[in-house]
Amino acid sequence: MTRPEGNRGDATRREAARPRTTTQWLERHAISVLGVATALVLAVVFYYPVLTVFADVVRVGGEWTLDVVVTVLTDPFYFGALAPVFAGEFGAVAEVAADQPLGLFGFTAYQAFLSTVASVLLGLPGAYVLSRYEFPGRRTIRSLTILPFVMPSIMVAIGFVAFFGSRGPLNDLLAILGLGPANLLFTLEAIVVAHAFYNAPLVVRVTTAAWESVDARMVETARSLGANPWYAFRDVLAPQLLPAVLTGALLTFVFTFMSFPIVLALGGFQLATVEVWVYSLVQELEYAEAATLAVAETAVSLALTYAYLRYEARQSGGGRAANPPPRKRLFPQSPSPGAALERAGVLAYALVVAVVFVGPIATMVAESVTGPSGFTLQYYEFLVQRQAEGASFQTKPGVAIRNSVLFGVATLLVALPMGVTVSVLTTRGGRGTRLADAAAMAPLAVSGVVVGLGMLRGLVFGVELFGHRVQVTGPVAITAAHAVAAYPFVVRNVAPLLSGVDRSVVESARALGATRVRALLDVELPLVASGVAAGAAFAFAISIGEFDSTVILATGSTSYTMPVAVERYIGNRTLGPATAMGTVLLVVTSLSFVVVDRLGGRWEA
The missing domain is CATH 1.10.3720.10 (MetI-like)
Structure with a gap:
């Protein structure tokens, strides 16, 4: 019996549709x-x-x-005033708080908080300049804000050691000005500034992108209703920028909380964070104690990262058409007194950027070719x-x-x-x-x-x-x-x-x-x-x-x-x-x- 032609064609098509x-x-x-x-x-x-x-x-x-876990959680060296709480000895909280309030974890969070504040304070003016002013090289400078992310942290630490060291350019400048030498190495200040080197550009990039997507019509409406520039910024513009600033701050806190090479090089074990102490314990083959600290740190960082992802997802849901205010010329042909004052502020900020960002890297390169008697290639030799x-x-x-x-x-x-x-x-x-x-x-x-x-x-x-x-x-x-x-x-x-x-x-x-x-x-x-x-x-x-x-x-x-x-x-x-x-x-x-x-x-x- 012959199969109908139509069925044969269907079978052929089904066979052709299958991956052979x-x-x-x-x-x-x-x-x-x-x-x-x-x-x-x-x-x-x-x-x-x-x-x-x-x-x-x-x-x-x-x-x-659970002996190691209990030992770590109840040790004031690690958890400060929280250690007696974990041990159930609430009466000892005041005594421990007076002697060792923060502990290793508290100090790690404290330096991360200071580093976050420094990064935001250093990054926001940069975002303002890049988003509000037009000047030669603006796009190039904005592109260069990516560089800290591709610079190895240990190299940056070397630059800071060379720049802030007792014989570094900073102390040479202070000597010219008749000021005493500044010993910033192995201090919390050096760690905070180095962290700002890395994370202020992150704040700049995130906030600049947000500034360039604001709705200027809302600001203009507020001004037309009688709001002065300050109130218009506070009530209309700042709420549009706040999500980006919080995103940059949260990421900065996560990164600096887990910071390792910079703290190791600029703080050593005198200013050790959790990461540095874990590394020290690994070197001493104390794996159980190191693992306990690592798990506690990971729990904190995972919680913060999850919060960041949730916050990012909420913010990405409601996009709006970008209508940013027009950029002003940084160097107008006929500057007004207000424009001159703004340029002075931008110049002052540029000097700070030069010290924090350019100084350490340039000093590292200069130090590599400078010996006791001047120029030398002996280190490369x-x-x-x-x-x-x-x-x-x-x-x-x-x-x-x-x-x-x-x-x-x-x-x-x-x-x-x-x-x-x-x-x-x-x-x-x-x-x-x-x-x-x-x-x-x-x-x-x-x-x-x-x-x-x-x-x-x-x-x-x-x-x-x-x-x-x-x-x-x-x-x-x-x-x-x-x-x-x-x-x-x-x-x-x-x-x-x-x-x-x-x-x-x-x-x-x-x-x-x-x-x-x-x-x-x-x-x-x-x-x-x-x-x-x-x-x-x-x-x-x-x-x-x-x-x-x-x-x-x-x-x-x-x-x-x-x-x-x-x-x-x-x-x-x-x-x-x-x-x-x-x-x-x-x-x-x-x-x-x-x-x-x-x-x-x-x-x-």
């Missing part, structure tokens, strides 16, 4: 496969190490116990000699540069697809998207010290799996730690642009037969190429400058990087070679960032 090869199947399910692969990578190189740290808190010497003649156990500059670049490339190859995949999955919407976004962004709230400690205690020492001992050591472990630190920045650059893509364009491509992955590659990613390029540049630069986890994982190995080499030269109390190595790090970081950014820019629409 592995390649076709992967193309249809590539997003899901990448999502599963990303989840597995995060589970292995992030969540497992972090859970290993958590396990070290309650499992000591092979036995389950020292690096060359160390590379040529140094023993295998010594820190060689060439090895550090090679490792940093290789780790940067490897991190880029891992973090970029992870970040793009997470961006695609979290911008699709649907149930569980917010939870998935928070879980994917968790590495942003967990310090590199915690990740490094977890990898050291787990994957580096080895894990029994089906009767075999699996170890991840050296370059692989460091690359994994770098990728975990870098990919959230890819997400934060790509996801906002991806969520703004016109879905009708994507659906048109799907209607014409494009698979989901083909529509992503041919339609969506080209439209968000600038975000992908920025994310790639961030990932590479963050790897180049990553110090927190690397200093733990590179101990006793030849996998050290340039930031670790800088720290080791500081440890030897040889500031000259440290500044030379820091200058090399500055050059490599800047060139790498420019190259990756330019290569990424070739794919922009």
Whole structure:
């Protein structure tokens, strides 16, 4: 019996619609496969190490116990006046508060609060100048506000040591003015100013973007109803800027609460924060106590990061058309007395910026070519000699540069697809998207010290799996730690642009037969190429400058990087070679960032 022709055609079409090869199947399910692969990578190189740290808190010497937790929580050294509360000894609160009110955690939060205030106070005038004035080089200066994010923190610490040191330019200037020397090293003030160096540009960028999206018509309406400029600013403009200022302040507090290299270099153990003390305990092999502190710190940072994500989600829901007030010329041809006063204020602010931002980096470079008798290249010669003649156990500059670049490339190859995949999955919407976004962004709230400690205690020492001992050591472990630190920045650059893509364009491509992955590659990613390029540049630069986890994982190995080499030269109390190595790090970081950014820019629409 012959099958009807119509049924045969339907069967043929159904057969053609099925994926016939592995390649076709992967193309249809590539997003899901990448999502599963990303989840597995995060589970292995992030969540497992972090859970290993958590396990070290309650499992000591092979036995389950809460003794270490109780000891840490009830120790005034760690929790100050809260320690008697945790111990149930409420009568001792006043006595402990009089002797040691803050404790280690309290001091960490206190310096983070001061650093946040300093960053906001230093950043807001910059946002005002960039958003309200037009002057030559404004766009360039605005672009340069990204530089602190790609500068390794240990290099900045070297610059501050050179600038604020007893023989630094600051004390030379004070001597010219007839003022006494200022000893700012190993003081809280130096830590706060260094943190402001990093985070004030963050406040500038966030607040400038908000200032350029305000509705000036609301201000004009308030003025037409009789409000003077101050009341118009307070009641109309400030509420529009407040969300951006709070966002910058919250992120700054999170970053400075987890600060490590800057505090280690500028404060030492005299002004230790939780991160520095965890590192000290790891060096002394006190893993249980270090893990307890790390878990407590992680709980605080995760709570703050979750609050930031919730706040960001609420603010992004109600967009408004940008109608900013027109910018004024900073240098008008016929300046009024008021304009002259404004220019004087801008000049004063520029001098402060020069001291805080330009001074330390310029001093580091100058210090690297300055010896007791003037100009010299002896510190660079020292690096060359160390590379040529140094023993295998010594820190060689060439090895550090090679490792940093290789780790940067490897991190880029891992973090970029992870970040793009997470961006695609979290911008699709649907149930569980917010939870998935928070879980994917968790590495942003967990310090590199915690990740490094977890990898050291787990994957580096080895894990029994089906009767075999699996170890991840050296370059692989460091690359994994770098990728975990870098990919959230890819997400934060790509996801906002991806969520703004016109879905009708994507659906048109799907209607014409494009698979989901083909529509992503041919339609969506080209439209968000600038975000992908920025994310790639961030990932590479963050790897180049990553110090927190690397200093733990590179101990006793030849996998050290340039930031670790800088720290080791500081440890030897040889500031000259440290500044030379820091200058090399500055050059490599800047060139790498420019190259990756330019290569990424070739794919922009």
